[in-house]
Amino acid sequence: MRLLLTTSKGIEDLARAELESLLSNLGILFRVEEKPLGVEGRVLAEVDKAFYTDEKGRKRELSVSAYLNERSRLLHRVIVEIASERFEGIGEEDPERALKRLEEFVSGLPVERYVKTSESFAVRSFRKGEHRITSIDISKTVGKAIFERLEHFGTPRVNLDHPAVIFRAELVGDVFFLGIDTTGDSSLHKRPWRVYDHPAHLKASIANALIELAKPDGGSFIDPFCGSGTIPIELALRGYGGRIIGLEKYRKHLRGAEMNALSAGVLERIEFILGDATRLSEYVDSVDFAVSNLPYGLKIGRKSAIPRLYMDFFSELAKVLEKRGVFITTDKRAIEKAIEENGFDTKHHRLIGHGGLMVHTYVIE
Ligand SMILES: C[S@@+](CC[C@H](N)C(=O)[O-])C[C@H]1O[C@@H](n2cnc3c(N)ncnc32)[C@H](O)[C@@H]1O
Structure with a gap:
């Protein structure tokens, strides 16, 4: 067959x-x-x-x-x-x-x-x-x-x-x-656990691809812009044994992420924190893996704010990241500048199709 x-x-x-x-x-x-x-x-x-x-x-x-x-x-x-x-x-x-x-x-x-x-x-x-x-x-x-x-x-x-x-x-x-x-009318990336629908949520299949690229080995893991929690929830559903953290600036999305995690049966496995990723080191002293889909500008309104946001976030990330980060964004220029100026190396880059766009994905150390 x-x-x-x-x-x-x-x-x-x-x-x-x-x-x-x-x-x-x-x-x-x-x-x-x-x-x-x-x-x-x-x-x-x-x-x-x-x-x-x-x-x-x-x-x-x-x-x-x-x-x-x-x-x-x-x-x-x-x-x-x-x-x-x-x-x-x-x-x-x-x-x-x-x-x-x-x-x-x-x-x-x-x-x-x-x-x-x-x-x-x-x-x-x-x-x-x-x-x-x-x-x-x-x-x-x-x-x-x-x-x-x-x-x-x-x-x-x-x-x-x-x-x-x-x-x-x-x-x-x-x-x-x-x-x-044999799948039926609803694609498998539309997970049954999703009860809160974030306007810019990541497809669960791509969340898993990013996790594969990060190769987390049981060490601590954070999604610093977790939105509705797709990445931490999918990681927890894989039976990950390490600490899992989801950080999000807006209460509404964080609540949504908690509702999704509850519906997925993994709420106990994830520490959800309301906070600002540009002050990451205030919430965690060190973290082994960071995986996220970054805010894309178009979705948060003021596009000019993106380079500053990425620069501030990566400078905080440099203080706490021990092993590997995987990030996906449409804004190639802003992320490459922030990666480079904060002393990270790009180990791998690829384009992934998401919502009709080819989105840039970076594995950094
Ligand atoms: C592209 S979305 C992430 C979507 C998520 N992966 C999902 O599947 O639901 C980016 C998220 O970053 C959040 N955000 C924007 N600025 C932030 C900041 N400074 N700190 C933390 N979160 C922030 C936004 O509210 C939004 O939920």
């Missing part, structure tokens, strides 16, 4: 490492490929069947997709591949011709294996790149092809709001992919 896994752009390697570790735990054969057919934010896994022994000692098949949906911290979706194909030139093609090609392709696929006649289905599509067709065109065309094929086996049922089976049709550049989205 082939699984298409989606995640944020720029963290495919970390998602791949997580996937390899999860699949190894199942003791099955697998092959993993980052950015299949050059598509960013995707990892492809070819996996063998997995089995477990039930309480009566019977050997049963284990659903690898359900296992990944439950365990992964970095993935957004787990999609079982039905087929994928490169359609040379589809971008420039006349819309009618392009849709005809997709329709013919889908009509030839054994979709009846994936949806019982008693089950309702819907097609959700995703399109990226230059095309003369829209994602709505793709949903309609693919939906029609699936419907007509299923008619040979019974009376197909479409339910666009609450389908039992979700077909995922993607056209990225000239690559078309059809699969079954």
